[in-house]
Amino acid sequence: MSKRIYLDYAATTPTDPAVCKAMEPYFFEKFGNPSSIHSYGQETRKAVEDARQALADFIGAKPEEIVFTSGGTESNNFAICRSGLCARG
Numbered sequence: 001m002s003k004r005i006y007l008d009y010a011a012t013t014p015t016d017p018a019v020c021k022a023m024e025p026y027f028f029e030k031f032g033n034p035s036s037i038h039s040y041g042q043e044t045r046k047a048v049e050d051a052r053q054a055l056a057d058f059i060g061a062k063p064e065e066i067v068f069t070s071g072g073t074e075s076n077n078f079a080i081c082r083s084g085l086c087a088r089g
Contacts, residue, residue, distance in 0.1 A: 006014075026047065032040025034048050048068070056063045069075045080086055 026044065030040070030043050030047065032038065032042070032044040034041055034045035036042075049063070052063045052066045052068070055061075056066050067078060069078060077086075
């Protein structure tokens with residue numbers, strides 16, 4: 001049997017097992033909408049803000065400089081608009 005090699009890392013990548021383990025509670029127990037005011041949402045909101053702070057500390061940034069997006073297109077649009085290249089209406 002031949003070994004398969006995945007070469008489309010621009011589209012998606014495998015998830016590191018440590019990431020899966022860290023995210024497991026948010027898939028099954030702590031799945032609240034972080035924008036909601038109920039306890040499920042507030043618990044998730046704290047986790048998002050803790051992650052934002054940890055990332056900011058790691059790269060020497062301010063937490064308010066860290067923006068989480070849903071994917072590549074949203075990230076690209078955000079970067080273009082923040083750079084001033086977006087059409088203003």
